[in-house]
Amino acid sequence: MTYRPTAWIVGLALVVAAFLIVPSLIAIPASFTDRTYLSLPEHTFSLQHYKRFAADQAWRRSFMLSAGTALTAATIATVLGTAFSIGLWGIAGRWIGLLKGMVLLPLAIPGIVAALAMYLLWTKLGLYDTVTGVILVQVAVGLPFVVIVTSAALAMLDATQVKASRSLGAGPWRTLRRVVLPSIRESILAGFVLALVSGWDESVITLFVTGRNVQVLPRKIWDSLRYDIDPIVAVVATLMLALTLAGVLVFLLFSKRGGGRPEAG
């Protein structure tokens, strides 16, 4: 079936895309402002706020903390999610379906509901405003992406390859390492990138489970906006945007090349 969109449809699509994207792009010119408060540049583009960001200990620490928690959480989510998909690979049944549904639940629950729940639970468990607490939140947020992408890749993998490997003398672990994991390598990487990006900019829950101690970027940005309107916020937003975009590009690259199916992610 071939379908050629008319000029009207293309125009409409562009308008919708612009509506979705342009507001977030406003941070980019704002980060180059030559004034001292959050605004668009008046006379010239200036890098002064980038310099200030680089010099500011607190912002740098936030940036590193966010990067650190996101990387740690994405790594954990990738290991757990991949193990989950492999464990349930090719098994069907009511309980299995329930289990899969539970892992994907964070995608469906409204952010604010999850945030409230996490806030109450984390306070009880003593995880409120701790790095561990933030990492656990990001793991939960990233896990569904890893599960979706890796189980889609496994569904494409011929299960007799596992039998072949075992008939050739390889035990289950070696078969996992030499046959299963290499076949879904691209999808695991894509899942990792998606988990990284989603953890990196998870804001709602993060705001609820952090306070004064754990100043990850969303927390720090929120606080800065509340107490003053420092244009460094625009700089940070631009950097976050750039990094997220880079992550998405890496994901697209991998899913195009390898076994990962973009429509499933």
Added chain:
Amino acid sequence: MVKRSFLSLEGITKRYGRHAALDSVDVEIARGDFVTLLGPSGSGKSTALMAIAGFVLPEEGRITFDGTDITRVPPERRGFGVVFQGYALFPHMTVAANIAYPLEVRGESRAAIDQKVRRVLDLVQLLGMEERRPSMLSGGQQQRVAIARALVYEPPLLLLDEPLSALDRKLRGELQAGLKALHARLGTTFVNVTHDQEEALGLSTKVVLLSRGRVAQQGSPGEIYDRPRTAFVADFIGNANVLALDGMSQTQHGWVGQAGTSTLRLLPLHPVAAGGKAMVAIRQEAIGLGAPPAWDCDAIEGTVIDVERIGPVVRVLFDGADAGLLRLSMPATVETPTSGTATHAWWRVADAVHVLDERS
């Protein structure tokens, strides 16, 4: 030389829910045999092969190999070679890496691996293909890589799960010849699974015919073809005619029975009761048309209702009225009968094999 039992399945039963995929299966395989597990789909032939390979754990019975019970040994410790349906080559590895895999698993040195890979590639005539990916090979080449991978570590037993079913007819013929030559050259014991009776009869030294999880008959291809034990075997192998006789009675020369109004003689191979029923199977090529030429022939009267020439053979459908329909197969070199001719269909009494009334 006395062939002592090499691989044996004793009373193997495997159930899936209520359905018995294998129902008390006994098979004896001697060293150096080329055994074919033959049967229609759902007969349990692949399940039997997978039980030998170690992927199916039977609920009852045991499998012994060279005198050792291997029923519960995991597949990776059996050391057999398996060629899977669809070949299951590793797509992310080259041909050479696929074949080297079992040797690496066994911790062999790089030099030994390289040498063995080259030797087996030479054996299956794929030298020069080392660096190709499986996806770049034709179906026949993939099959040869799968065979090379399963043979490179010199397993005592090679298991083949419908290795030819995915290929077109002409290629299948070539690869059948290739398999037969390989078996003759290596002397390795082969166990092959197929639903193609021609393949089974052509390749094997022994055929095990399965039906609904049971062994219907096992023996050399000649035995199974010439002496089918049941009506099912006679029909499945060579599509023989099966005639039902009733009113069995013993005369001074032997047993006779009625197929409709025709009286036919029977050489009993199984118990027969006076007044009871019996079945005979008659091969298509054992039947002639016209007046019966000798005293040791039986015949029924009827009409030729269809004649069809297929290359070198002519297939004739003969309506024996109340005795039933008969299918005949004769070389196209003899005079071809015409449709509508009223005549006799005859065969030598020795060619009518007494079979058991088991239709499946």
